[in-house]
Amino acid sequence: MVDPFNDQEVEKILKEIEEDLRFCEENLKREIRLDLTRHMLEEMMRNIDSLRTRRLPEALHRRIGDLALKTRILYHRAEILSSLKEEKSRYYRGWRV
16 A cells, blocks of 8 residues: 555655755765754754655655665764864864864
């Protein structure tokens, strides 16, 4: 049985997530807006988790799984970059880490 949630609506949500992921990926490449990027990725992970629980066709589930993996990878990259920037700023303020 397929969820009454329209597949076209799911496609629209996935396209929005993909656009947001591109935005976040660009921010991480340039190492800018890390807090915003982390917040966006956390929100995307919640949205993806809610989509995973729905009964959807197998192709959509695979696509959701791929987006979930990419989102987690980018989130961990954002965490690491934030940590490194914080450590670097402490060092330059005279605090040795």
